[in-house]
Amino acid sequence: MHRKLLTLAVALPGLIGIFAYFHATRPAAQEQPAPGLHVNFNDKGLTPKESLGMNIFFDARLSEPAGQSCASCHDPARAFTGNNKTTIGVALGSRPGMFGFRDTPTAMYLATVPKFGSIDKDGNRVPAGGVFWDGRADTLEDQAKGPFFNPLEMNNPDPQSLIAKIASGPYAAEFRKAWGERIFDTAETALDAVAASIAAFERTHAFQPFSSKFDAVMRGEAKFTEQEQRGLGLFTIRQKGNCASCHTVDEASRDPKKSLFTDFSYHALGLPRSMRIPKNATDPAYFDMGLCGPFRTTGDTTPEKDPQGCGLFKVPTLRNVALTAPYMHNGLFDHLRDAVAYYATRDTDSKKWFTDGKKFNDLPAQFHANIDVETPPYQRRPGQRAQLNDEEIDDIVAFLRTLTDGYKP
Numbered sequence: 076m077h078r079k080l081l082t083l084a085v086a087l088p089g090l091i092g093i094f095a096y097f098h099a100t101r102p103a104a105q106e107q108p109a110p111g112l113h114v115n116f117n118d119k120g121l122t123p124k125e126s127l128g129m130n131i132f133f134d135a136r137l138s139e140p141a142g143q144s145c146a147s148c149h150d151p152a153r154a155f156t157g158n159n160k161t162t163i164g165v166a167l168g169s170r171p172g173m174f175g176f177r178d179t180p181t182a183m184y185l186a187t188v189p190k191f192g193s194i195d196k197d198g199n200r201v202p203a204g205g206v207f208w209d210g211r212a213d214t215l216e217d218q219a220k221g222p223f224f225n226p227l228e229m230n231n232p233d234p235q236s237l238i239a240k241i242a243s244g245p246y247a248a249e250f251r252k253a254w255g256e257r258i259f260d261t262a263e264t265a266l267d268a269v270a271a272s273i274a275a276f277e278r279t280h281a282f283q284p285f286s287s288k289f290d291a292v293m294r295g296e297a298k299f300t301e302q303e304q305r306g307l308g309l310f311t312i313r314q315k316g317n318c319a320s321c322h323t324v325d326e327a328s329r330d331p332k333k334s335l336f337t338d339f340s341y342h343a344l345g346l347p348r349s350m351r352i353p354k355n356a357t358d359p360a361y362f363d364m365g366l367c368g369p370f371r372t373t374g375d376t377t378p379e380k381d382p383q384g385c386g387l388f389k390v391p392t393l394r395n396v397a398l399t400a401p402y403m404h405n406g407l408f409d410h411l412r413d414a415v416a417y418y419a420t421r422d423t424d425s426k427k428w429f430t431d432g433k434k435f436n437d438l439p440a441q442f443h444a445n446i447d448v449e450t451p452p453y454q455r456r457p458g459q460r461a462q463l464n465d466e467e468i469d470d471i472v473a474f475l476r477t478l479t480d481g482y483k484p
């Protein structure tokens with residue numbers, strides 16, 4: 076019965092089928108999707124393990140108290156972002172008043188993310204790869220185990236309690252069938268299977284559809300407007316946006332996988348402190364320093380051992396960026412245009428961004444050397460012209476809007 080419903084749901088083109096299915100079977104706590112869904116699931120059907128991953132991803136029974144699923148913060152209608160509907164740039168957990176420290180990034184286009192390591196870039200070795208804003212999980216499997224037990228997210232006390240919910244839930248039989256009759260005997264082993272199912276779901280076509288206008292243009296099936304074309308130029312030209320040096324795009328390739336709009340490397344943008352984040356507002360000594368902590372605790376990544384990692388965050392993909400507000404690791408910007416404008420005038424009009432007059436106020440002064448002030452678009456000095464004028468900012472934003480999946484000519 077359950078499997079039949081599921082097959083029916085994934086057979087329908089698009090998300091609406093998926094939502095109809097979950098709406099019918101999920102507890103009432105799960106909210107309706109926003110109108111205007113832009114991300115399409117693969118209508119060719121999912122493998123049993125991918126289907127399980129989907130069930131788990133949308134299962135709002137799996138938090139403590141119940142009511143929050145992965146999709147509460149990774150809403151398909153918002154390209155798998157959403158912060159559980161808060162407006163302060165960080166997510167609300169399953170308990171009232173429990174806010175996280177970072178903006179929810181999209182869970183899309185991570186199927187090929189490499190493990191944390193380093194790459195060659197402009198003649199230097201720079202850190203790259205990994206999952207989370209600070210790359211502290213090596214794989215989607217590692218990542219998927221985190222939110223269930225994070226007290227500021229789904230807040231389960233231990234694997235046993237999580238697995239008990241799955242073992243008594245509506246897809247327990249499918250779970251046993253896919254992973255073995257005795258899979259629920261050991262909570263740790265069952266948790267590995269949960270994580271592997273979620274990761275398999277996150278690697279499906281639905282999470283990397285490559286169905287934007289940009290992709291259509293690359294395949295020769297659509298044409299940019301003049302403004303979008305100018306925006307792409309500004310995005311790639313080194314002396315202008317130079318955006319593509321981090322947000323990778325390969326215009327010459329018809330293979331969209333060459334244009335993930337990230338090289339998964341780490342950089343310090345020197346962003347202003349967000350006082351909307353409760354932790355920032357109440358604790359002036361607290362700094363989110365990305366690669367050197369406080370959440371990345373493995374390897375040589377403490378402020379003492381790796382001062383060069385302080386302030387660096389992973390380059391996020393810009394695919395679907397028009398749907399993923401707010402922006403940056405601290406959810407500082409509500410509007411895409413502001414995120415782009417920051418690059419344009421960070422150094423020429425810094426008072427606009429650092430209203431307390433203290434430039435780079437979200438990173439202790441001893442680490443300011445980690446913030447690039449030489450490579451475009453960061454090479455301007457106070458009093459000079461902005462790196463991008465208003466019209467050029469608009470052009471880039473117009474181009475970024477072509478990265479939304481589900482484009483229909």
Ligand code: HEC
Pocket residue numbers: 132143144145146147148149158159166167168169175177178179180181182185205206207208209215218219222223227228229273370
């Ligand atoms: C309460 C909100 C919330 C819930 C619930 C939640 N996430 Fe997240 N997710 C976040 C935030 C915030 C981050 C970034 C955290 C960081 O970088 O330290 C994140 C990061 C991620 C990433 C990494 C994206 C990247 O670019 O590296 C993936 C993948 C992900 N979550 C999947 C999941 C899955 C799977 C679940 C359910 C098991 C889940 N999330 C539940 C808020 C949430």
Ligand code: HEC
Pocket residue numbers: 310315316317318319320321322340341342343344346387388389390391392393396399401402403404405411414415418451452471
């Ligand atoms: C040197 C590398 C680099 C360059 C060049 C660069 N970016 Fe970024 N970009 C990043 C990093 C790193 C982040 C995340 C920073 C953070 O949150 O701390 C980011 C974040 C963003 C975001 C927010 C995305 C989100 O999901 O929150 C947007 C939009 C963006 N960049 C657009 C651009 C544009 C447009 C340009 C060119 C004008 C550009 N970037 C140039 C590295 C770069």
